[in-house]
Structures are given as C-alpha cells and as structure tokens.
Amino acid sequence: xxxxxxxxxxxxxxxxxxxxxxxxxxxxxxxxxxxxxxxxxxxxxxxxxxxxxxxxxxxxxxxxxxxxxxxxxxxxxxxxxxxxxxxxxxxxxxxxxxxxxxxxxxxxxxxxxxxxxxxxxxxxxxxxxxxxxxxxxxxxxxxxxxxxxxxxxxxxxxxxxxxxxxxxxxxxxxxxxxxxxxxxxxxxxxxxxxxxxxxxxxxxxxxxxxxxxxxxxxxxxxxxxxxxxxxxxxxxxxxxxxxxxxxxxxxxxxxxxxxxxxxxxxxxxxxxxxxxxxxxxxxxxxxxxxxxxxxxxxxxxxxxxxxxxxxxxxxxxxxxxxxxxxxxxxxxxxxxxxxx
Amino acid sequence: xxxxxxxxxxxxxxxxxxxxxxxxxxxxxxxxxxxxxxxxxxxxxxxxxxxxxxxxxxxxxxxxxxxxxxxxxxxxxxxxxxxxxxxxxxxxxxxxxxxxxxxxxxxxxxxxxxxxxxxxxxxxxxxxxxxxxxxxxxxxxxxxxxxxxxxxxxxxxxxxxxxxxxxxxxxxxxxxxxxxxxxxxxxxxxxxxxxxxxxxxxxxxxxxxxxxxxxxxxxxxxxxxxxxxxxxxxxxxxxxxxxxxxxxxxxxxxxxxxxxxxxxxxxxxxxxxxxxxxxxxxxxxxxxxxxxxxxxxxxxxxxxxxxxxxxxxxxxxxxxxxxxxxxxxxxxxxxxxxxxxxxxxxxxxxxxxxxxxxxxxxxxxxxxxxxxxxxxxxxxxxxxxxxxxxxxxxxxxxxxxxxxxxxxxxxxxxxxxxxxxxxxxxxxxxxxxxxxxxxxxxxxxxxxxxxxxxxxxxxxxxxxxxxxxxxxxxxxxxxxxxxxxxxxxxxxxxxxxxxxxxxxxxxxxxxxxxxxxxxxxxxxxxxxxxxxxxxxxxxxxxxxxxxxxxxxxxxxxxxxxxxxxxxxx
Numbered sequence: 001x002x003x004x005x006x007x008x009x010x011x012x013x014x015x016x017x018x019x020x021x022x023x024x025x026x027x028x029x030x031x032x033x034x035x036x037x038x039x040x041x042x043x044x045x046x047x048x049x050x051x052x053x054x055x056x057x058x059x060x061x062x063x064x065x066x067x068x069x070x071x072x073x074x075x076x077x078x079x080x081x082x083x084x085x086x087x088x089x090x091x092x093x094x095x096x097x098x099x100x101x102x103x104x105x106x107x108x109x110x111x112x113x114x115x116x117x118x119x120x121x122x123x124x125x126x127x128x129x130x131x132x133x134x135x136x137x138x139x140x141x142x143x144x145x146x147x148x149x150x151x152x153x154x155x156x157x158x159x160x161x162x163x164x165x166x167x168x169x170x171x172x173x174x175x176x177x178x179x180x181x182x183x184x185x186x187x188x189x190x191x192x193x194x195x196x197x198x199x200x201x202x203x204x205x206x207x208x209x210x211x212x213x214x215x216x217x218x219x220x221x222x223x224x225x226x227x228x229x230x231x232x233x234x235x236x237x238x239x240x241x242x243x244x245x246x247x248x249x250x251x252x253x254x255x256x257x258x259x260x261x262x263x264x265x266x267x268x269x270x271x272x273x274x275x276x277x278x279x280x281x282x283x284x285x286x287x288x289x290x291x292x293x294x295x296x297x298x299x300x301x302x303x304x305x306x307x308x309x310x311x312x313x314x315x316x317x318x319x320x321x322x323x324x325x326x327x328x329x330x331x332x333x334x335x336x337x338x339x340x
Numbered sequence: 341x342x343x344x345x346x347x348x349x350x351x352x353x354x355x356x357x358x359x360x361x362x363x364x365x366x367x368x369x370x371x372x373x374x375x376x377x378x379x380x381x382x383x384x385x386x387x388x389x390x391x392x393x394x395x396x397x398x399x400x401x402x403x404x405x406x407x408x409x410x411x412x413x414x415x416x417x418x419x420x421x422x423x424x425x426x427x428x429x430x431x432x433x434x435x436x437x438x439x440x441x442x443x444x445x446x447x448x449x450x451x452x453x454x455x456x457x458x459x460x461x462x463x464x465x466x467x468x469x470x471x472x473x474x475x476x477x478x479x480x481x482x483x484x485x486x487x488x489x490x491x492x493x494x495x496x497x498x499x500x501x502x503x504x505x506x507x508x509x510x511x512x513x514x515x516x517x518x519x520x521x522x523x524x525x526x527x528x529x530x531x532x533x534x535x536x537x538x539x540x541x542x543x544x545x546x547x548x549x550x551x552x553x554x555x556x557x558x559x560x561x562x563x564x565x566x567x568x569x570x571x572x573x574x575x576x577x578x579x580x581x582x583x584x585x586x587x588x589x590x591x592x593x594x595x596x597x598x599x600x601x602x603x604x605x606x607x608x609x610x611x612x613x614x615x616x617x618x619x620x621x622x623x624x625x626x627x628x629x630x631x632x633x634x635x636x637x638x639x640x641x642x643x644x645x646x647x648x649x650x651x652x653x654x655x656x657x658x659x660x661x662x663x664x665x666x667x668x669x670x671x672x673x674x675x676x677x678x679x680x681x682x683x684x685x686x687x688x689x690x691x692x693x694x695x696x697x698x699x700x701x702x703x704x705x706x707x708x709x710x711x712x713x714x715x716x717x718x719x720x721x722x723x724x725x726x727x728x729x730x731x732x733x734x735x736x737x738x739x740x741x742x743x744x745x746x747x748x749x750x751x752x753x754x755x756x757x758x759x760x761x762x763x764x765x766x767x768x769x770x771x772x773x774x775x776x777x778x779x780x781x782x783x784x785x786x787x788x789x790x791x792x793x794x795x796x797x798x799x800x801x802x803x804x805x806x807x808x809x810x811x812x813x814x815x816x817x818x819x820x821x822x823x824x825x826x827x828x829x830x831x832x833x834x835x836x837x838x839x840x841x842x843x844x845x846x847x848x849x850x851x852x853x854x855x856x857x858x859x860x861x862x863x864x865x866x867x868x869x870x871x872x873x874x875x876x877x878x879x880x881x882x883x884x885x886x887x888x889x890x891x892x893x894x895x896x897x898x899x900x901x902x903x904x905x906x907x908x909x
Binding site: 140260266271 | 391392393444446447449450451453454457458459460463464467468800801802803829
C-alpha cells in the first residue's frame with residue numbers, strides 16, 4: 001500500500017506528493033487555505049493559495065502575506081497533483097479543496113453549509129473517494145429553519161423594537177454571518193449601524209463588488225441616538241459591554257447555530273436568540289457526505305466521536321481527525337467571539 | 341438498527357435520505373405571536389415570552405395578557421402549574437427516549453449522546469423529532485387530562501397516543517408537552533409574580549388572591565370562576581393563610597431605627613408550619629403548601645388544648661427536655677408519611693408558636709404584631725405543660741449591640757440566628773421587605789480542594805457546576821462535601837475550561853481533576869454521618885469564594901472538620 005494522498009500531521013492536513021498543506025496550523029512552505037476564518041487561515045506560511053474572493057479578507061486579517069489566487073473550478077497542477085477549489089457555501093469566498101492524483105480523489109470540506117444564503121457562493125457537491133468533513137453541528141438535535149424564516153423573525157423583532165422606541169443590537173460573527181444578515185434583513189425597516197469590526201469586513205466585500213445595504217459605522221464621534229430604531233450589527237463580544245451604552249434603550253439578540261439550544265440561549269443573556277448558522281445542520285451533513293459517494297470519511301471539528309460512530313453504523317469507513325483547533329464548540333460559544 | 345418509521349435509506353443503503361430542498365425544517369423553539377384559536381400554542385407562546393426575558397415587568401405583562409385572553413380552564417391550569425400543582429408523571433422517561441429515537445429514525449445511543457449536550461430531556465425530544473404532520477386546536481387543559489389518562493392504558497396504547505400528540509404539535513408546544521409528561525414543568529416565575537399578574541388581569545387585590553390560591557385545590561376540584569372570582573376562602577376549613585417570609589439582613593440591624601419599635605426572637609432551625617384549628621379538626625401546612633398533618637401526629641392533641649377558630653404560625657421542632665434536638669433528628673421525620681413508634685419516642689415534635697393569624701374565628705392578620713403576640717401568649721399560656729406547643733420567647737434587648745451579642749449565642753442555643761419583627765406591623769403575605777428580617781449567624785467555612793467535577797443540567801448544561809471537595813488527612817485528600825452554587829457564570833465558565841484541560845480520569849460523567857484549586861465552602865451546620873467517608877455531613881454547603889490565593893497544600897484538614905463537629909455538631 002502506497003502512502004495516502006492526504007495525511008494528517010501535527011501541522012495539519014498534508015499532501016506529501018504535492019508538497020503542500022491544507023489549512024495548516026503551524027508554519028509551512030505552501031498552504032492551501034479553504035477560507036479566511038482564524039482557525040483555517042493562520043499566519044506565518046511562506047506561500048498561500050486561496051480563492052480570489054477569499055484573498056482580500058485574508059490579507060485584511062493577516063497583513064502582508066504572499067497569496068496566489070484561483071477561481072472556483074480552475075485546476076492547478078501542484079507537484080503532479082491536480083488541485084481545484086469549489087464553493088463550500090460557508091462564507092463568501094469559502095471553498096472545499098479537491099485533490100486528485102491518478103484517478104484518486106480526496107476532498108477537504110473546510111467549513112460548509114448546504115443551504116444557499118444569498119451571499120456566499122452556493123455549496124457544490126463533489127464526488128470523491130475520501131471526504132474530510134467538518135461536523136460542528138453533527139448531532140440530530142441541530143436542524144435549521146430555512147433562512148427566510150429566520151430573516152423574518154429578525155425583521156419582526158427589529159420592527160417591534162423600533163415601534164417601542166428601542167434599538168436592536170444583534171451580535172453576529174464579523175466575517176460572514178454579519179454580512180449574511182445584512183443581505184437577508186429588510187433595510188426599509190430602519191437605519192443599520194455597524195460595529196467597526198463588522199464594517200471593516202463590509203468594506204473588503206464591497207470592494208470586491210458584493211452588494212450590501214447601506215450601513216453606518218459606529219465611531220466615538222457618531223451620535224448613535226440620532227438613529228432611533230436602528231439595527232446595530234455588533235460582534236458577539238460587544239454585547240453587554242460599555243460600548244452599548246451609547247444606543248440608549250436596546251434589545252439584544254444573538255445569531256448563531258448554538259441558539260438552537262435553550263440552555264445556551266439563556267446563558268448568553270441576550271433578549272433573543274436567532275438560530276442562524278454558517279455550518280451544515282445534521283441533515284445537511286448527512287446529505288453532503290452521502291452525495292460525495294465517498295467510502296472513506298474523516299470527521300473533524302465538532303462532535304467527532306459521536307458523528308464518526310453514526311457514520312460507521314451507516315456503512316462508511318469513518319475516522320476522527322484530531323485538530324489543534326476546537327473550532328466553534330459549545331465552550332467557545334459561551335465566550336462570545338465565535339462563529340457558529 | 342433504526343426503527344420502522346425511519347426515513348427511507350439513501351443510495352448504498354447507508355445514510356438516511358434528506359429532502360433536497362429541506363424547506364420543512366423548523367429548527368429551534370421559536371414563537372409566533374399569532375396563536376388565536378389554538379390554546380396550546382397560546383400557552384407555548386406564554387412560555388416563550390417568559391423564557392425570553394429576565395425582566396420582571398415583562399414576565400408580569402406576558403402573564404397578565406395570558407390571564408385576560410386564554411380560555412378559563414387553561415388559565416386555571418396555568419395558575420395550578422405556577423403554584424407547583426403539577427400532574428404526575430404517567431410515562432417513564434426511558435420509554436419517552438426510546439419512542440423519540442425511534443420516531444426520529446436514530447439509534448438510541450445517539451439520542452443518549454445528544455441529551456447531555458442539550459441538557460434537558462424534554463428539549464432533546466422536541467429537537468430530534470421530525471416536524472408535525474397534523475395540526476390540532478386542543479387546549480392545555482385537554483392535553484393535561486390526556487397525559488393523566490395515559491396511566492389507564494397499556495404501554496402500546498400509551499406509545500400510540502404520545503406519538504400522535506407529538507405529531508400534532510410545533511416545537512415549543514412539544515417541549516411544553518414533554519415537560520408536563522415528565523412531571524418536571526417549571527416556568528421561571530414565582531408564585532408572587534403570578535399573583536401580581538393575576539391581580540392586574542382580574543382587579544382582585546394581591547393579598548386576597550394569595551389567600552384564595554392557598555391550600556388543597558386542583559383544577560379538577562374547582563373552576564377559575566369559583567377559585568379566583570367568586571371564591572370565599574373561609575368556606576374551606578383547611579385553607580391556610582399565605583406565609584409571611586422575612587428577608588435576610590445582610591448589613592446588620594443598625595439602620596433599622598429605634599430598637600424599641602422592634603421585637604426579637606430566635607430563628608429556629610426546624611420546619612415552618614401553620615397550624616389550623618377549625619370545625620373540630622386540625623391541619624398543619626408547610627411553607628411549601630404541603631399538608632403535613634399526618635406526619636406529626638403528636639400535634640393532634642392540640643385540638644384539646646387550644647380553642648377552635650385558631651391559626652398559629654410557628655416552627656415544628658424536634659424537642660426534648662426543653663431544648664431543641666439537632667435538625668438531623670427532625671430530618672428523620674421529614675418525608676415519612678407515617679411515623680414508627682420508636683421514632684416518635686426518639687424525636688417528638690412541638691410547635692414553637694410565634695404568631696397568631698386567626699383568633700376566635702376572625703382573621704387578625706391586620707392588627708399589629710404586638711397585639712397578636714399578646715393574644716398568642718394568652719392562648720399558649722392557658723395550655724397545660726404537656727401540650728406540644730411552646731411560645732417562641734422574645735429576646736430582650738435595648739440597643740442593637742445587645743442584640744448582636746445575643747445573635748452570637750445562636751449556635752449554642754441550636755438556633756440559626758435572630759428574627760426581627762416590627763411591633764406595629766401587620767402579618768403580610770409572601771416575601772416582603774420592611775417589617776420582618778432574619779439575621780442569621782455567619783456561616784461556618786472551610787477551605788477545601790476541588791477533586792471531582794460533573795456537568796450541570798438545563799441552563800447549566802455543558803458547564804461544570806457540580807463539584808466534590810476534599811480536605812487533607814495526612815497526605816491523602818478525603819472527600820467530604822459536594823457543592824453546586826455560589827460561583828458566578830463567568831467563574832463557572834472559567835473553571836469549566838480548566839476542568840477540560842486538567843482531567844486526570846473519567847468515571848462516567850464524573851471527572852477527577854488535578855487537586856489544585858481551593859474553594860472556601862460555607863455551610864450552616866455540621867453533623868456526624870457514618871455514611872460518608874469523612875464521617876461528617878454539612879448543611880447547605882456552597883462555594884463562598886474561589887481562593888486563588890491559596891495553594892492546595894494549605895486547605896483545611898479532616899481534624900479541623902472534627903473540631904467543628906465537636907463544637908457545633
């Protein structure tokens with residue numbers, strides 16, 4: 001038996017034949033990166049390869065890095081291995097990475113979501129022999145509503161707050177979730193203010209031609225009370241801090257897949273929890289894995305041992321891959337600064 | 341293998357088929373405001389509104405809206421549920437788990453793995469079940485009687501009916517239904533708030549309502565109209581008055597003004613009880629509105645020594661030779677519906693009387709404490725010495741420092757502290773500030789090492805909140821108590837992160853952790869316990885402080901505990 005096409009090392013996923021790593025967490029020569037989130041795009045690599053849409057966000061976060069870009073579907077030969085990036089539907093620019101050598105196909109999912117969100121390039125099912133899948137929400141208790149229903153809940157909450165003289169402060173991860181909410185809510189309800197971290201990402205995306213509704217950056221000079229009934233998009237960690245005082249009476253909300261659990265909703269102490277995730281739910285994970293036609297499935301990020309056992313019982317050759325990053329677990333969901 | 345109702349298997353027969361569009365999913369427990377015409381949905385919306393806020397005013401508003409709009413039978417059941425009158429469990433949780441897993445098309449082990457992560461059984465079931473295929477407009481009252489009637493059926497029929505119910509409800513209704521069926525229904529609203537909301541909705545005064553809601557009623561024996569709107573409390577001879585509860589005096593009494601306006605008593609360490617003598621019978625109620633008459637049969641003779649038309653507020657104490665026995669003795673009698681003779685002889689009880697609520701058949705709660713006390717003294721002093729009733733003596737003091745000195749003697753007298761009652765105050769209802777205060781002795785404390793940790797449930801799911809603590813015996817750490825409360829949410833998160841990284845061993849849900857962190861454990865009492873390895877058991881242990889400043893080696897020892905046992909046990 002020859003060496004597998006992809007191996008798992010203490011630096012992350014490695015392709016010895018092609019001489020590259022995928023989403024490595026320690027510095028390497030050549031890093032293929034699925035998307036710009038901090039647990040996937042790490043600093044310190046010599047060369048990066050990412051989608052054209054993901055690169056500006058990575059530069060924004062990691063500074064002056066050497067990034068080469070590819071289009072979705074474009075095939076690169078690296079060390080004799082055919083590599084291509086395909087939409088993962090997680091956030092704008094996010095990709096699954098397909099690796100092929102002598103007819104053997106592996107796919108690294110990165111983070112993914114199967115439901116189109118109106119902003120990210122929609123998830124593309126890929127056939128492969130081996131699939132490395134995240135399973136952040138790999139439990140049968142996680143089943144998402146369609147996005148339109150969540151958006152109408154947010155609209156209803158915002159409109160009611162506005163009518164009752166309150167601002168609506170919504171906590172959402174600054175890269176991806178916040179823009180997805182921007183694209184989904186009804187901007188006719190009122191003005192939309194943004195926390196600096198959110199607005200920085202908005203600027204990067206607008207510069208790439210992504211259409212987002214008009215927003216107003218919250219700065220120390222801004223008279224926040226001049227925008228009554230506004231929706232304020234904030235980072236989760238800004239909720240409940242002195243930063244919020246400027247808005248006067250406010251209702252707080254938090255948008256995350258973890259809000260599906262009542263215990264987490266109540267611990268967050270936000271007035272409202274909206275179940276909106278950038279990850280696949282239970283049914284989404286199962287559908288995506290089945291559609292790959294893969295026999296071998298490696299699971300990472302999330303309830304890996306439980307999900308692995310489930311897949312094994314379904315007849316897959318399933319294994320857990322350890323990662324240095326817990327990813328977006330329930331523990332970090334309590335801390336605030338997480339996607340999910 | 342998955343159950344008969346599992347979804348069809350996909351290509352290759354491996355994974356359940358998932359509909360491509362996936363538009364049917366309705367993820368979380370979320371609410372809609374429009375519930376017109378569906379009373380169960382209306383009740384579920386009430387639950388959601390209460391659940392979504394910690395603000396008292398919003399909770400009261402949600403409840404009073406409900407009390408104005410819901411069908412009367414449902415209002416009555418809601419009042420019953422919020423005053424602890426829950427239907428009994430008619431299906432075991434084991435069966436519910438099996439049925440839910442089968443209906444969801446998942447193996448039971450997967451359900452069992454999901455449950456501790458969600459942290460709540462009723463919620464886990466509501467989340468894993470597929471969406472309802474039917475609708476129903478049945479009321480809360482209907483569903484509760486449906487749940488009660490399940491006990492008449494054989495298991496197969498119970499299962500059929502529960503699955504049918506699940507298939508007619510949205511996520512939140514299902515969650516509430518599951519809470520009702522498992523007998524664990526709570527809504528995070530005190531009886532006091534509920535009474536306030538009901539008062540807003542009906543215009544009936546709060547104290548009057550509180551009285552109407554007391555005692556031995558259930559939605560099956562009365563109606564909303566009869567209980568709330570038309571009820572004459574005096575028609576029910578067993579009906580107790582609402583208890584008046586004191587607030588803790590944290591900073592001492594020095595700000596309470598002139599000591600001459602106050603009476604002080606010992607704070608007795610027994611069971612609060614209201615003794616009712618009416619119509620030739622006697623009734624003894626606990627503060628939790630439980631009828632305890634049969635548990636303390638020796639009090640029955642009070643019918644012969646005190647006049648009918650008398651209601652006394654006092655403390656049930658195990659008592660011999662003019663002194664209270666340790667609480668442990670009384671504890672043996674709690675939870676026993678009938679009492680063996682031996683125990684009656686070992687731990688006889690008396691009523692330590694401290695207030696009079698009804699005199700010669702008249703409600704005297706509105707006259708001043710000093711006058712009620714005089715009436716009470718006359719009644720009790722007329723009873724012969726063998727009558728199991730004693731006055732709770734007043735503790736004389738002429739300045740606050742003298743009272744402070746009296747408080748210091750509390751442990752020696754087997755008391756928990758002192759009570760302060762304003763001499764001109766009426767007997768009020770519920771916990772209200774101003775007229776009654778309890779000034780407890782400072783708790784005992786011991787510095788202990790955290791050695792085991794376990795995750796909590798519900799709001800505390802996924803946080804390590806249940807801890808076992810140890811003290812040193814030579815080089816060995818001997819566990820002596822558990823504690824669950826006293827830390828802030830932030831501290832629980834911090835210790836949770838630490839536990840995950842410092843687990844030495846796992847025993848099922850329990851993790852042995854590095855003996856590194858010291859906590860100050862506060863408790864109200866200590867007693868000998870042969871059942872515990874340490875030989876002691878604590879009352880009301882909680883974490884008073886996280887001693888970041890103290891290394892594990894400097895925690896207390898088993899000898900220190902034994903000395904406390906000798907001094908206070």
